[in-house]
Every structure is written in structure tokens, then in C-alpha cells.
Amino acid sequence: DVKVTQSSRYLVKRTGEKVFLECVQDMDHENMFWYRQDPGLGLRLIYFSYDVKMKEKGDIPEGYSVSREKKERFSLILESASTNQTSMYLCASRLTAGTLVELFFGEGSRLTVL
Amino acid sequence: TQLLEQSPQFLSIQEGENLTVYCNSSSVFSSLQWYRQEPGEGPVLLVTVVTGGEVKKLKRLTFQFGDARKDSSLHITAAQPGDTGLYLCAGDYAGGTSYGKLTFGQGTILTVHP
Numbered sequence: 001d002v003k004v005t006q007s008s009r010y011l012v013k014r015t016g017e018k019v020f021l022e023c024v025q026d027m028d029h030e031n032m033f034w035y036r037q038d039p040g041l042g043l044r045l046i047y048f049s050y051d052v053k054m055k056e057k058g059d060i061p062e063g064y065s066v067s068r069e070k071k072e073r074f075s076l077i078l079e080s081a082s083t084n085q086t087s088m089y090l091c092a093s094r095l096t097a098g099t100l101v102e103l104f105f106g107e108g109s110r111l112t113v114l
Numbered sequence: 115t116q117l118l119e120q121s122p123q124f125l126s127i128q129e130g131e132n133l134t135v136y137c138n139s140s141s142v143f144s145s146l147q148w149y150r151q152e153p154g155e156g157p158v159l160l161v162t163v164v165t166g167g168e169v170k171k172l173k174r175l176t177f178q179f180g181d182a183r184k185d186s187s188l189h190i191t192a193a194q195p196g197d198t199g200l201y202l203c204a205g206d207y208a209g210g211t212s213y214g215k216l217t218f219g220q221g222t223i224l225t226v227h228p
Contacts, residue, residue: 092156101147101206106156
């Protein structure tokens with residue numbers, strides 16, 4: 001089975017702190033994604049990566065950056081956390097073979113910014 | 115940005131009742147997926163529909179893709195408490211290079227009372 005592991009399930013940070021959210025997948029998937037999940041808004045795409053060192057902005061990239069130095073690892077960085085970034089963050093990966101899309105999600109990282 | 119309108123946002127029903135969740139868009143999608151998410155977990159894929167008019171059944175769940183591939187529905191027959199969770203529709207937009215960039219609906223929180 002595909003496994004997507006997010007390093008931290010729960011984090012509490014202070015405004016202005018730098019925050020790293022790590023995600024590792026074990027199935028050699030090319031595509032990886034970071035979503036933000038808020039009640040009533042569904043999942044919104046922050047950034048995605050289609051290969052090592054390649055990244056594209058999603059729908060809400062402001063205030064975030066990402067790093068993909070190795071194929072299995074995709075990191076989300078909040079340079080200076082703000083209270084409006086309090087949210088559930090979901091990492092996902094996808095294999096590019098074929099035309100159908102299936103995302104495999106991690107368990108999520110719930111971030112609270114005080 | 116392609117939008118998916120999902121309704122209703124909340125459903126609270128008694129065990130044994132039937133229900134339908136709708137997902138609508140003005141955009142055409144190559145495929146549409148339904149995910150289920152339980153508290154503290156990431157979303158898990160239930161089904162993918164690809165062909166306009168397609169109907170797929172998964173035990174008591176019936177999924178339908180609209181003829182024009184702009185809408186979809188999820189029908190649950192004789193709901194059980196184990197069906198409780200967040201249901202998300204997600205579309206793979208047909209108009210460009212996707213890289214698996216799914217557009218998600220806002221989600222439906224289903225609660226089935228014993």
C-alpha cells in the first residue's frame with residue numbers, strides 16, 4: 001500500500017515563527033501536493049511539484065514556499081507564520097502513469113498559530 | 115480557477131435513510147472523484163468516474179457522472195452510522211495540463227444517527 005507520512009500531526013507556533021511541514025511518500029510518485037483544508041472551503045491547493053526541484057504555485061501560494069530536493073520528500077515552509085495560517089495541512093502524492101488521477105493523502109498536520 | 119459546488123454542506127440523518135450529495139460545476143472535467151475523510155485522517159478515494167453518464171456502485175453507494183461531465187452525485191442507500199464522515203468531490207479539469215491538480219468541492223459532513 002502507498003504510504004504518505006507527514007512528520008507532525010499537531011503543531012502550535014507563535015506569530016512570526018518559521019514553520020516546516022515535512023511529507024514523505026514511499027511509492028516513487030512523481031507528483032506531490034500540499035493542500036490546506038478549512039471548514040466549508042474544501043481542500044485548496046497551495047503548491048505542487050511534478051518532479052525533483054520542480055514546483056508550481058497552486059491557488060493560494062501566498063505566505064508559503066516549498067522544497068523538493070528528493071523525489072520522496074516534499075516540504076512546506078511558512079517563512080513567518082500568521083494567525084490566518086491556522087489550518088489543517090494535507091500532503092498528497094500521485095503517480096503520473098495513465099490518465100486517471102488518484103491522490104494518496106497523509107493524515108494531515110494541524111497547525112495552530114497563536 | 116474551476117469551481118465545484120457541493121451540496122448540501124451538512125446532512126444529519128437516521129440510520130436506514132437514503133441520501134444524495136451533489137457536485138456541480140460550469141466546467142467540463144476529464145474525470146471526477148469522490149473521497150471520504152474520517153476525523154484525524156486524510157481523504158481516501160472511493161471512486162473515479164470518467165465517462166459522461168457513467169454509473170458506478172460500491173455496495174450501498176451509487177455514483178453518477180453527468181452526461182456533460184459537469185456534475186456528479188453520490189447516493190447512499192440505507193445509511194449506517196459507519197457512513198459518517200466528510201465526503202468530498204474532486205474534478206480533474208479537462209482544459210489544460212493537470213499534473214493531477216484536482217479541484218475540490220467544499221465537502222459534505224454526513225452524520226448518521228443510530
